[in-house]
Amino acid sequence: MTSRVLDPTSERTPGHREQLARPETLAGLKVGLLDISKARGNVFLDRLEELLTARDATVTRFAKPTFTKPAPIDLRHEISTTCDVVIEALAD
Amino acid sequence: MKLVAVVKRECPTCSLVEPVLKQLDTSPGIELTVFTQDDPTFPTGVATVTFDGDLDYSYHHDIETVPTLISLDGDDAETDRIAGWSREAWERFTGVGELGPELPDHRPGCGSLSVDPALVDELRARFESHRLSARRVELADLEDEMEALFDRGWTDGLPVVPPTERRVLRMLEGTSRAPDEIVAVVPPDLVECTVEKVAINAVLAGCAPEHLPVVLTALEAACTDEFNMHGLLATTMPVGPVLIVNGPIRRRIGMNSGINVLGQGNRANSTIGRALQLVIRNVGGGRPGGVDRATQGNPGKVSFCFPEDEEGSPWEPLHVERGFAPEASTVTLFPGEGPRGMVDQLSRDPDSLARSLAACLRTVQHPKLPMVFDAILVVGPEHGRVFREAGWSKAQVKQRLHELTLLDGAEIVRGAGGITEGVPEWAKDAQLPKFRPDGIVIVHAGGGAGLFSTIIGGWANGETGSQPVTKEIVG
Numbered sequence: 289m290t291s292r293v294l295d296p297t298s299e300r301t302p303g304h305r306e307q308l309a310r311p312e313t314l315a316g317l318k319v320g321l322l323d324i325s326k327a328r329g330n331v332f333l334d335r336l337e338e339l340l341t342a343r344d345a346t347v348t349r350f351a352k353p354t355f356t357k358p359a360p361i362d363l364r365h366e367i368s369t370t371c372d373v374v375i376e377a378l379a380d
Numbered sequence: 381m382k383l384v385a386v387v388k389r390e391c392p393t394c395s396l397v398e399p400v401l402k403q404l405d406t407s408p409g410i411e412l413t414v415f416t417q418d419d420p421t422f423p424t425g426v427a428t429v430t431f432d433g434d435l436d437y438s439y440h441h442d443i444e445t446v447p448t449l450i451s452l453d454g455d456d457a458e459t460d461r462i463a464g465w466s467r468e469a470w471e472r473f474t475g476v477g478e479l480g481p482e483l484p485d486h487r488p489g490c491g492s493l494s495v496d497p498a499l500v501d502e503l504r505a506r507f508e509s510h511r512l513s514a515r516r517v518e519l520a521d522l523e524d525e526m527e528a529l530f531d532r533g534w535t536d537g538l539p540v541v542p543p544t545e546r547r548v549l550r551m552l553e554g555t556s557r558a559p560d561e562i563v564a565v566v567p568p569d570l571v572e573c574t575v576e577k578v579a580i581n582a583v584l585a586g587c588a589p590e591h592l593p594v595v596l597t598a599l600e601a602a603c604t605d606e607f608n609m610h611g612l613l614a615t616t617m618p619v620g621p622v623l624i625v626n627g628p629i630r631r632r633i634g635m636n637s638g639i640n641v642l643g644q645g646n647r648a649n650s651t652i653g654r655a656l657q658l659v660i661r662n663v664g665g666g667r668p669g670g671v672d673r674a675t676q677g678n679p680g681k682v683s684f685c686f687p688e689d690e691e692g693s694p695w696e697p698l699h700v701e702r703g704f705a706p707e708a709s710t711v712t713l714f715p716g717e718g719p720r721g722m723v724d725q726l727s728r729d730p731d732s733l734a735r736s737l738a739a740c741l742r743t744v745q746h747p748k749l750p751m752v753f754d755a756i757l758v759v760g761p762e763h764g765r766v767f768r769e770a771g772w773s774k775a776q777v778k779q780r781l782h783e784l785t786l787l788d789g790a791e792i793v794r795g796a797g798g799i800t801e802g803v804p805e806w807a808k809d810a811q812l813p814k815f816r817p818d819g820i821v822i823v824h825a826g827g828g829a830g831l832f833s834t835i836i837g838g839w840a841n842g843e844t845g846s847q848p849v850t851k852e853i854v855g
Contacts, residue, residue, distance in 0.1 A: 291525055294543045295515040296534050296580040296662040298571040354844035356611035358567075 320371035391490035438494035554589030564603035566664035567610035585655035626699035627709030639827030653685035678718035693824035694768035738784030754838035785814035
C-alpha cells in the first residue's frame with residue numbers, strides 16, 4: 289500500500305546558485321580578511337595580509353566579536369558591500 | 381422551533397426515544413431533523429432523517445453523546461443542546477408536554493461514534509488534514525516505509541516513526557498552539573519553524589502528544605541568542621543541549637527522575653530530547669559533517685533529557701532557584717557533554733563529600749583549565765541525604781564547592797606537572813576559580829540506592845559562548 293508522510297524538513301529546495309567567476313588577478317581588488325577571533329588566527333592573517341599586499345591587493349581586516357557565534361548581520365553587510373573578495377578561515 | 385437530534389441505532393437510549401422523536405416530528409411548531417450515525421433506516425416515523433455515515437455533521441458539531449438534541453435559531457445557528465434522555469429536560473427544551481409517557485424518567489446516553497477512540501484518528505485526518513501545510517511525500521508501494529525514512533536522511537541513525545497525517549494531527553492535540561504558528565528561527569539555516577514542523581519531528585522521535593509542549597519550549601530556549609544553538613552545534617567539542625524538566629509536568633507526562641534517570645527506558649525522557657535534535661537536523665539543517673563539526677560528539681546528542689526529583693530533594697528545585705514559581709513547569713537547557721559518574725561511598729559528613737565532589741568537578745574538560753566550562757552536578761539521593769542531615773542548603777553546598785575548586789596558578793600554569801596545557805605564565809601567582817560564579821548547576825535525581833552523583837561538563841560558557849536558559853512550558 290502506498291503510504292504518505294509529511295516532510296519534516298524546511299522544504300528548501302536548494303536553488304541552483306552560480307559561483308562567481310574567479311578574478312584573474314587580485315591586483316587592485318579590495319580583499320577582506322575575517323578574523324573569527326580564535327587564538328592566533330591573527331598570526332596567520334597578518335602573514336596573509338603581507339602576501340596579498342605584495343600582490344597589489346587592498347586588504348581590509350574584520351573580526352567577529354566571538355568565535356562561538358555567527359558573524360553579526362551588520363558585519364556581514366559591511367564586508368559584502370565594501371569588498372570584492374573575502375577570505376574567511378576557520379581556526380583549529 | 382427548529383430542532384436537530386443526533387442518534388445511533390446501537391444506543392439503547394436512542395432506541396428508547398424513537399417514539400418521542402416521532403411525537404416531536406408531528407408536534408405543531410416543531411421542525412425536526414434527525415442525523416443518524418449508523419443506520420439510515422433509524423429512527424422510523426420521522427420525516428427528515430439524514431444519514432451521517434461519514435460522521436461529518438457529528439464531528440463538526442462536537443457531538444459527544446447520543447442522543448443529543450440541539451435547538452437552532454432562524455439562521456440555523458445553535459442556541460442550546462441537551463444530551464441523553466430526561467423527560468423533564470426534553471419537555472422544557474422543546475416546549476412540548478407529555479413526551480414518552482410510557483418511558484422511564486431518564487436514561488443516560490451513549491458515546492457518539494464521532495468520539496469513538498477507534499475512529500477518532502481517522503476522523504481527524506479526514507476532516508482536519510487541511511490544517512497541515514507540510515509537503516506530502518508519497519512512499520512507493522515497494523519501498524519499505526522505515527528504510528524510506530532512512531534513505532531520505534530524516535533520522536539520527538535510529539529508526540523513526542513515519543509521520544503520517546493521522547499521527548501528526550494526533551500530536552498537535554498536545555498543544556493549543558496553531559499549526560502555522562512560528563516557534564523559533566532554527567539554526568544553522570535560520571529557518572522559521574512552525575508548530576506543525578515541530579509536531580512532525582516529535583512524531584519521528586517517538587513522542588506522545590503530551591510531550592509536545594516540552595519540545596516546543598525546549599526549541600524556543602535552544603534558539604535564543606543566550607543559548608547559542610548554532611555555536612553549540614558548530615563547535616568541535618563533544619556537546620549538545622541537555623534538557624532538565626521541572627515542575628508538575630514531570631509527573632503529568634510520566635517522566636522518570638528515579639532509578640536510571642539518565643539512562644534508557646522511559647518514553648518521555650528518551651524522546652523529548654531526540655525531538656529537539658531532529659528539529660535541529662531536519663528543519664535547521666544541522667548535520668554531523670555539515671555545520672556540526674564535533675570531533676567526537678557524545679551519545680547524549682541523540683537525546684539527553686531528564687527531570688529533577690523535586691519530591692525527594694533536600695533543596696529547592698532548579699526552576700525555583702532560577703526564579704520560577706514552584707507550580708510552574710519549566711525546561712532548562714544546558715550546553716553539556718555526556719554524563720560521568722562520581723563515586724564516594726565513605727563520606728558521611730558534608731565537608732568530606734563536598735571535597736570529593738570538588739576534586740571531581742575540578743577535572744571538567746581539564747584539571748588545569750579554569751573559568752571556561754560550567755557543570756551540572758546531578759546529586760544522587762544518598763549523597764543528597766548527607767547534606768540534608770547536616771542541614772546544608774544548596775547555596776552553602778555551592779559556596780563550598782567554589783571555595784574548594786579555587787585553583788592555585790602555580791599548579792595550573794602551562795608546563796606545571798609536566799603538562800603543557802594550562803593557563804599563561806602571567807596567571808602563575810593568581811588564585812583562579814574553576815567555575816564562573818553561577819557556573820555550577822545543582823539538580824537532584826536518581827534511584828534510592830548508591831552513594832553516587834554525576835557530573836555533566838559544559839563548553840565555552842558565558843556571554844561569548846552559551847548560557848543555560850530556562851523557560852516556562854505553556855500549552
